[in-house]
Amino acid sequence: xxxxxxxxxxxxxxxxxxxxxxxxxxxxxxxxxxxxxxxxxxxxxxxxxxxxxxxxxxxxxxxxxxxxxxxxxxxxxxxxxxxxxxxxxxxxxxxxxxxxxxxxxxxxxxxxxxxxxxxxxxxxxxxxxxxxxxxxxxxxxxxxxxxxxxxxxxxxxxxxxxxxxxxxxxxxxxxxxxxxxxxxxxxxxxxxxxxxxxxxxxxxxxxxxxxxxxxxxxxxxxxxxxxxxxxxxxxxxxxxxxxxxxxxxxxxxxxxxxxxx
Amino acid sequence: xxxxxxxxxxxxxxxxxxxxxxxxxxxxxxxxxxxxxxxxxxxxxxxxxxxxxxxxxxxxxxxxxxxxxxxxxxxxxxxxxxxxxxxxxxxxxxxxxxxxxxxxxxxxxxxxxxxxxxxxxxxxxxxxxxxxxxxxxxxxxxxxxxxxxxxxxxxxxxxxxxxxxxxxxxxxxxxxxxxxxxxxxxxxxxxxxxxxxxxxxxxxxxxxxxxxxxxxxxxxxxxxxxxxxxxxxxxxxxxxxxxxxxxxxxxxxxxxxxxxxxxxxxxxxxxxxxxxxxxxxxxxxxxxxxxxxxxxxxxxxxxxxxxxxxxxxxxxxxxxxxxxxxxxxxxxxxxxxxxxxx
Numbered sequence: 001x002x003x004x005x006x007x008x009x010x011x012x013x014x015x016x017x018x019x020x021x022x023x024x025x026x027x028x029x030x031x032x033x034x035x036x037x038x039x040x041x042x043x044x045x046x047x048x049x050x051x052x053x054x055x056x057x058x059x060x061x062x063x064x065x066x067x068x069x070x071x072x073x074x075x076x077x078x079x080x081x082x083x084x085x086x087x088x089x090x091x092x093x094x095x096x097x098x099x100x101x102x103x104x105x106x107x108x109x110x111x112x113x114x115x116x117x118x119x120x121x122x123x124x125x126x127x128x129x130x131x132x133x134x135x136x137x138x139x140x141x142x143x144x145x146x147x148x149x150x151x152x153x154x155x156x157x158x159x160x161x162x163x164x165x166x167x168x169x170x171x172x173x174x175x176x177x178x179x180x181x182x183x184x185x186x187x188x189x190x191x192x193x194x195x196x197x198x199x200x201x202x203x204x205x206x207x208x209x210x211x212x213x214x215x216x217x218x219x220x221x222x223x224x225x226x227x228x229x230x231x232x233x234x235x236x237x238x239x240x241x242x243x244x245x246x247x248x249x250x251x252x253x254x255x256x257x258x259x260x261x
Numbered sequence: 262x263x264x265x266x267x268x269x270x271x272x273x274x275x276x277x278x279x280x281x282x283x284x285x286x287x288x289x290x291x292x293x294x295x296x297x298x299x300x301x302x303x304x305x306x307x308x309x310x311x312x313x314x315x316x317x318x319x320x321x322x323x324x325x326x327x328x329x330x331x332x333x334x335x336x337x338x339x340x341x342x343x344x345x346x347x348x349x350x351x352x353x354x355x356x357x358x359x360x361x362x363x364x365x366x367x368x369x370x371x372x373x374x375x376x377x378x379x380x381x382x383x384x385x386x387x388x389x390x391x392x393x394x395x396x397x398x399x400x401x402x403x404x405x406x407x408x409x410x411x412x413x414x415x416x417x418x419x420x421x422x423x424x425x426x427x428x429x430x431x432x433x434x435x436x437x438x439x440x441x442x443x444x445x446x447x448x449x450x451x452x453x454x455x456x457x458x459x460x461x462x463x464x465x466x467x468x469x470x471x472x473x474x475x476x477x478x479x480x481x482x483x484x485x486x487x488x489x490x491x492x493x494x495x496x497x498x499x500x501x502x503x504x505x506x507x508x509x510x511x512x513x514x515x516x517x518x519x520x521x522x523x524x525x526x527x528x529x530x531x532x533x534x535x536x537x538x539x540x541x542x543x544x545x546x547x548x549x550x551x552x553x554x555x556x557x558x559x560x561x562x563x564x565x566x567x568x569x570x571x572x573x574x575x576x577x578x579x580x581x582x583x584x585x586x587x588x589x590x591x592x593x594x595x596x597x598x599x600x601x602x603x
Contacts, residue, residue, distance in 0.1 A: 053491055077497025084492060090353045091487050091543035104485050105497025110478035112546060135264075157496070 003062075004029050004161050004193030005050065010059030012042075012049055012217075019045045020056065021218045027161070027193040027210075032184055034204040035197040036229075037214035038238055043197035046214075047163050050195065051082050064160050077105035081154025083164040086146035086171075088139050095141065095149050096134040099125050102156030124152040128182055144175030148182065155186065162187070164196035168203065180207040201229050201253045213237055229253060263547070266540060273539070274550060277335060277557045284331050285323055287565045289572075292319050325458075333457045333521065334564040334577075335557040336469045338528060340518040342556025344511040345529020346536075346548050347476050350483040351507055352416065355537070356592070358529030359515045362416075362508070363423030365526070367397025368519040370427045370434070373446045377438035386449075387464055390520035397423050398512045402505075452525035452578025454564055461521040472514035473553065479507060480545040487543075525560070525578040527585020532556040534592060 003026045012020040020042045027033045035043040048054040050061050052068045061068040063079050071079075081102070089098075102124065103117040113121075125131050128148040133141060138149060147167055154162055167183065168176040184207050187194045198204050204211050204225055211228040213220040215237045221228045234242050234253055241256040263270055285297045292300075300319045313319075345358035359365065371393025375386040405419040435443055454461075476483075482503055485493050493500050519525075536551045537543050560581070567577040 048491075051495060053494060073494055073499050074497035077495060080495070082492075082495035084495075089488055090355065091350075091537075093484070093543055097484070097542075097544055101485050101488065101496055104481070107481070109482075112481045153496075 006062040008060045012056040018217045029191045031209035032194040034208035041214040042217040074105045081157040081159035081162045092137040092139045098138045099153045102153040121156045124155040128152045161193045280558045329459045329462045334561045336466045337518045338556035338560030339553045340469045340514045341528035342532035342552040344515045346533035346552045350487040363397040363420045364394045365524045366424040366427035368394035370431045373434045387520040391516045394516040449523040451576035452523040453576045455574045465517045465521045468517040472510045480549040483545040527581045531585045
């Protein structure tokens with residue numbers, strides 16, 4: 001399989017402390033890689049380094065055969081779609097206008113979006129099931145709908161790689177799974193590589209093809225979910241006692257109740 | 262993009278035309294509306310008709326006195342409101358305008374120096390106002406810049422500091438100048454187009470036109486920039502470069518008007534807001550062109566009032582402030598001041 005993104009020996013420090021320490025990763029087309037680890041372990045920093053929003057001291061990011069740090073912003077935006085956590089922007093753009101912003105990298109400097117760009121944005125919206133909300137101001141959408149709209153905007157970029165920073169944050173139980181299912185489907189159907197950060201090991205098991213377990217800016221383990229997410233590793237990374245529960249759908253992680261007695 | 266708003270969009274877009282014609286009739290010397298039309302047509306085609314006995318006088322009044330002033334007011338309104346709309350997008354804050362950059366204080370100081378010390382040299386006031394407002398902007402931008410980036414908060418803060426600095430310098434100039442000159446400095450600072458002729462039009466309108474064209478072409482980019490630095494970058498925008506282009510263009514646009522008409526406030530704040538409310542969208546593809554037409558209409562009407570309300574000229578800046586400041590207070594109250602917290 002062809003690697004969409006290769007992270008090679010990436011190190012990033014902030015002041016005297018390492019935020020990322022010699023990270024190497026690969027993501028193949030049509031697959032989902034989940035970054036898993038406690039708060040502050042470097043998941044967001046790694047996502048920003050892959051998107052060249054932060055420049056690391058050492059190491060390379062190769063996207064579709066090109067060095068991410070040598071590309072212009074518009075060149076990179078045609079390869080990488082970045083989905084930030086759902087937020088409220090200062091101006092209440094309509095949902096369709098927000099998604100249309102994904103076309104910016106395909107426009108000339110003085111150009112406005114064309115009818116074709118609008119059709120691409122509409123298709124992206126219907127892909128995430130939000131066509132009926134296209135004229136609603138984005139700030140009036142629910143948290144889950146906002147996250148889906150931001151995913152639609154990234155799809156409208158027609159990228160090879162999708163980066164998502166905690167796409168389930170602030171979402172209710174149902175919407176978390178709706179969004180994750182959508183992400184995996186988009187990856188499969190369009191041959192897009194996905195890197196996302198999550199907090200829940202079980203969601204990582206259910207929705208990823210590979211998992212990168214991180215601790216203190218270093219990779220603790222990388223590989224298929226079931227080989228990476230073991231009781232020993234989760235206990236070591238999160239410093240909490242857990243049990244593995246076997247179910248017909250697979251093995252899942254539960255915290256041991258002894259932690260709380 | 263427009264949908265059901267097509268009607269109101271084109272209505273507002275072409276609103277300057279009737280207001281322009283109406284303004285030609287207003288003044289201490291009344292000219293009937295049909296005479297205005299006849300005079301205008303006659304100047305295009307001398308064979309249009311005979312006109313009335315007063316046509317020659319009408320022609321003088323219209324072409325030598327009213328037309329340059331009306332054109333200046335129209336383009337001044339465009340400059341102030343379009344610059345306001347684009348700065349609001351760049352700063353991601355709907356409650357800022359060109360004054361945040363310290364631009365007006367800079368222009369005020371430049372003009373004051375020129376009026377107070379070199380009153381005899383023609384065109385120097387304009388040049389000084391322009392260079393000083395540009396300097397104030399550069400100072401704001403480079404004070405705010407940190408490792409190649411200028412965050413919104415640091416830019417706003419730097420603007421406040423630069424404004425304070427330039428205002429203090431202006432007070433010193435006012436203190437040391439003679440009473441006659443002081444009054445002309447003060448009058449200029451209040452903002453007025455009373456003395457504008459074709460010279461002032463030629464000094465500012467071509468620059469306003471070019472800079473307005475640039476902002477109009479970049480209006481989609483303004484939308485994306487308003488989403489914040491990291492998102493705009495992720496969407497393929499070279500944020501530092503594009504923001505600098507827009508800020509430079511905007512400064513040039515505003516200072517070329519301020520240099521001929523003095524400080525006229527609030528237009529850049531009120532008009533884009535009004536446009537977003539009327540058109541029910543923050544989309545700059547709509548907000549920029551409609552802000553231009555409504556801004557032109559607003560300043561033109563304010564100037565009509567300024568020159569016809571009393572027997573002597575009122576500074577138009579006083580009128581825009583009387584309308585703009587209460588509007589701003591209303592907005593601030595309605596939004597609970599939340600726009601400043603972001």
